[in-house]
Amino acid sequence: MANNPISGLPVGVSSETATLRRLLIHSPDRGLGKVVPSKAQDWLFEDIVHLDTMRRKEYDYYVKLLLYFLDPEKIKGKLAEINEDPTRSFFIPGTEKYFASDHVVDIQRLLGDILEEPNVRIKLTAAICGIERCSYQIQEELHRFDAHELARIFISGYCSDKRMLFAPLPNLIFTRDIGIVINDHILLNKPAKAARTRESILAQFVFFYHPMFANFKENIIEIPENERHFLLPDDEKASDYQRCTLEGGDVMMVAPRHLLIGCSERTSIYAAQQVMKILFDKSVVDKITIIKIPKKRDYMHIDTVFTQVRRDVWVLLSALARVGDEARKKDVLHFFAPVDVNKEFRILQFVKGNQQHPREIENLEDLLTEISQGDLGVSGPVRFIYSGDNEFPYGEREQWTDSCNLLALRDGVVIGYDRNDKTLEAFKKQGFKVITAKRLLEKFEHNELAPQDLTDTFITLPSAELSRARGGSHCMSMPLLRG
Numbered sequence: 001m002a003n004n005p006i007s008g009l010p011v012g013v014s015s016e017t018a019t020l021r022r023l024l025i026h027s028p029d030r031g032l033g034k035v036v037p038s039k040a041q042d043w044l045f046e047d048i049v050h051l052d053t054m055r056r057k058e059y060d061y062y063v064k065l066l067l068y069f070l071d072p073e074k075i076k077g078k079l080a081e082i083n084e085d086p087t088r089s090f091f092i093p094g095t096e097k098y099f100a101s102d103h104v105v106d107i108q109r110l111l112g113d114i115l116e117e118p119n120v121r122i123k124l125t126a127a128i129c130g131i132e133r134c135s136y137q138i139q140e141e142l143h144r145f146d147a148h149e150l151a152r153i154f155i156s157g158y159c160s161d162k163r164m165l166f167a168p169l170p171n172l173i174f175t176r177d178i179g180i181v182i183n184d185h186i187l188l189n190k191p192a193k194a195a196r197t198r199e200s201i202l203a204q205f206v207f208f209y210h211p212m213f214a215n216f217k218e219n220i221i222e223i224p225e226n227e228r229h230f231l232l233p234d235d236e237k238a239s240d241y242q243r244c245t246l247e248g249g250d251v252m253m254v255a256p257r258h259l260l261i262g263c264s265e266r267t268s269i270y271a272a273q274q275v276m277k278i279l280f281d282k283s284v285v286d287k288i289t290i291i292k293i294p295k296k297r298d299y300m301h302i303d304t305v306f307t308q309v310r311r312d313v314w315v316l317l318s319a320l321a322r323v324g325d326e327a328r329k330k331d332v333l334h335f336f337a338p339v340d341v342n343k344e345f346r347i348l349q350f351v352k353g354n355q356q357h358p359r360e361i362e363n364l365e366d367l368l369t370e371i372s373q374g375d376l377g378v379s380g381p382v383r384f385i386y387s388g389d390n391e392f393p394y395g396e397r398e399q400w401t402d403s404c405n406l407l408a409l410r411d412g413v414v415i416g417y418d419r420n421d422k423t424l425e426a427f428k429k430q431g432f433k434v435i436t437a438k439r440l441l442e443k444f445e446h447n448e449l450a451p452q453d454l455t456d457t458f459i460t461l462p463s464a465e466l467s468r469a470r471g472g473s474h475c476m477s478m479p480l481l482r483g
């Protein structure tokens, strides 16, 4: 492989808030600018986006922040030059000025690397052309492109000669969903939505063929399908007990031996069971808690409903929590409410060796308190910050724009969207400092502050365009190494 691809680096995630050292991301690519209104919803966006704004004024800040925290040498002192470059070449894998960090890694770069190998290129081209039903002629034409351009085509569907060969992958920016590092294992997803199928083929090739994961090949887990899966009705019509789908936003590595799996619109109970069996058999974890949430577009994955901020602080949506439940029970109407509303939310905890006797946990706060105190050794109280400060109607409004979907750079230092005002107020009330990404980067660049000095801080990311894609900073990250 040319250009010295990164090889054999460590992989390991055992918590949600230990210092983030390496992660997989994907900068919005040209495919996002090709989404047409009639397909936006099918492609899991609520609207079309303005690509240039999304990149320059929003996502690029995310990358700059990540670099400052994880790989400062790549960025320190260069901010003005980067900001002034109209080509954004610093952010584009395969170009001369690309930041090429081994800590903040764009999956597009890894894809470009593996496509340098003739054997991989032939196999992957055939696989993509197969699922996208390309003609033989197109398959032949694709061999003309160099590796990095081919990676761009596979991701964006768009060819530099202005042809669209197949649909873009606008959701690849949500790298969280393609796979999950569970201790020293990597679990690959099985997407529920057709719009995300090509993503998982690309991910499968990257994890199996890129030298970066060479030492982990034995530790890559693919979820076995239902033996009779080919008899099941198409997509979502199959029942939760037969269909095998799982997306990374539903899997949270909260403590070294404890994994959470959400069963949701995207992750089926069947898949959760398969994963539990494999992880217990391999002894990767000892405890798995399954959180069943209503299958609703707004909830999608469990990480849209809660994420961890600090060992003893969590942000969550009250509607699915004890607080919301207590509020509902204050009047008598709940006696008449459709039973399924409550039944759709359930928490069951399974312990290795005793899977037949799961323990029911009544609400989210109890579970999260147990994790903080029982698994992570917190001795004091555990605090909860509610979306929209639990004030009607801001809880739901702000959850919709990812108030509960935060990425911890380290314990207590998180990145989230700037638009969720009430949630930000709630963070301030709990003693968190709030600072914009832009301001923070200026302070870093002028040596007024260093990343390691920050404590209890919420860094806000501009989000007018990004939030239309229905995912926040937690979704936009696949941590590879923490701690």
Ligand SMILES: NC(=[NH2+])NCCC[C@H](N)C(=O)O
Pocket (backbone or CB within 6 Å): 043, 044, 045, 171, 174, 176, 177, 248, 249, 250, 300, 301, 303, 304, 469, 470, 471, 472, 474, 475
């Ligand atoms: N982990 C997450 N919550 N990811 C959000 C993914 C959003 C994306 N538009 C989808 O619907 O698939």
